[in-house]
Amino acid sequence: MERIAGINPNRFLWCCADRGISVEECASATDIAMANFDKLLAGEPSLTFNQLRKVAEYFGRGVLFFLEQGPVNDATVHSAQFRTLANQKPELSARIKALIERVEHQRTIYLTLRDEVVDGNYPHFAPPQLDGLTPKQAAAAARAWLELEPSNNFESYRRAIEAQGLLVFRSNGYNGKWQIAKESPILGFSLYDPECPAIVVKKQAADAQQVFTLMHELGHLLLHRSSSIDDDEDMHARGGQEQEANAFAGYLLIPDDFLPAIFDQERPDDVALYDDWLTEHRKCWGVSSEVILRRLMDSRRLPRQLYAAYRQWRNEQRAEDKDGGNRAYRHREPKHVFGEVYVRTVLDALNGKRISLSTACSYLDNLKIKDVRLLERHYAGV
Incomplete structure (x- = not known):
């Protein structure tokens, strides 16, 4: 099979450095012989198109990214939101960085589909005006904005936030690309965008543990209108914006x-x-x-x-270790990870013939066709 000439070795090395891995680790992860990468670094024809596509998918880039001959411009490759989070916590793992970019990609998909679906009754982000308010006052205004009932759980809080035009992601319990590892100190992050902010919450043993993270991140978006990434230390901060987000979350969840x-x-x-x-x-x-x-x-x-x-x-107390769940319900995983608004938007686009079935599969975490059909039946109540 023909090998591609003109792959930019410096762009490949930049991706390895950005992901925090060696060339050997990339070869192992992509199941491509190291000899091919040696040729790539020497400027020789090295990878087939399918191999280059595999490398591109591994790094979350397009194939053309590696064929451009100029240097990489961080400002165009990484969004301002990504750079904000990376600057807040320079020690972020490559896995978390990749997750941030995946969330941004899913949000782009959602916004594109939302604008294309005819008669789609989708929420648009219109935050309450909280300027000049204390965290307690802001929490009261936000609780009214969310139209919360006295009794709630993680899913009802999530639905209320999504109904106001935000996306809420929750990492899954499986060792995969949508997992925040158990050993990672990161509990969640938020990506501010005036059109559609996104919140990501780490899946934990108890839903109640996730609720405070959810509202803490909402506090950053509404109070500070900025992106943030937080660990356990931030959730107990006693000063600065982290303390404000903590106070906001506490007052919102438990008013006086x-x-x-x-x-x-x-x-x-x-x-x-x-x-x-x-x-x-x-x-x-x-x-x-x-x-x-x-x-x-x-x-x-x-x-x-x-x-x-x-x-x-x-x-x-030692928390009970739980497995990732029962993958007999694989078709429901996109709903748990991406949220109901995102999944319904993809299914509406599919039913409206705006996207193909194979595209819908890729947008729904690469579900198999039979699982997409099961997901449709799940939403139809069949």
Whole structure:
């Protein structure tokens, strides 16, 4: 098979450096002989078109990217949002960087389809005016904007946010391109865009743990109108924009008028019993005990040392390891990862003959055709 001449070796090396891998690791990941890459670096005809396409897909680039002879311009390759996150946390893994770019790509797909689908009743982002408000005031305005009911869980919070024109992604539990690894400290990130912001939340053992991350990222988008990437340390920051996002999330999830439902006289002496004490409220509000305790502490109803003791006890508990789930429901994974608005938009475009079935498969995380049909039946309630 004919080998392609003119592949730019410097662009290939730039991709390796950007991903934080060696040429040997790229050869192993793409299952292409190292001898071919040696020829590429020597400026000789080296890869077939199919091999070059495999390399391009691995790095998330187009084939033509490697055939251009000029140097790589970071400002055109990476978006301003990507560069913002990379600057916030220079130690970001190559895997997280690749995930950020995938989210941006999925958002571009969504916006393109949204504009093309005829009679599509899709939400558009029109944020509330929060300038000059305190985090508490901003949270109250945002809660009204989201039209939240008193009782919620992760999915209802997610639907409310998506209904206001944002996309909400949740990483999956499988070791794949949409996973944030368990060992990664990253809990979530947000990508600000005046037309369609996006939030990404790391899948965790309990949905309640994801809820605070979701609202923390929403706080960055609404309060600061900026992109952000956050780890556990940020979720407990006591200053700057991270503290503002934390306060916003706490007030939004548990407004002041929720707190009288908790009776201090029923608080156990043993912090290990706090979860039982707060079970009813945790389930109703869709939050963790820690979020409730933090709000009680901020309201001067819980001593800081008891909050710290609970956190220490909680951190000493070993979370139960769970597998990634049952892939018998593979057809539902795009809904869990990309959200209902995104998936419905793709299916509407397919049904309206705006895209082909094979294109719909690629937009839905490379589902097989039979799984796309199952997904259609799932939404049809069949």
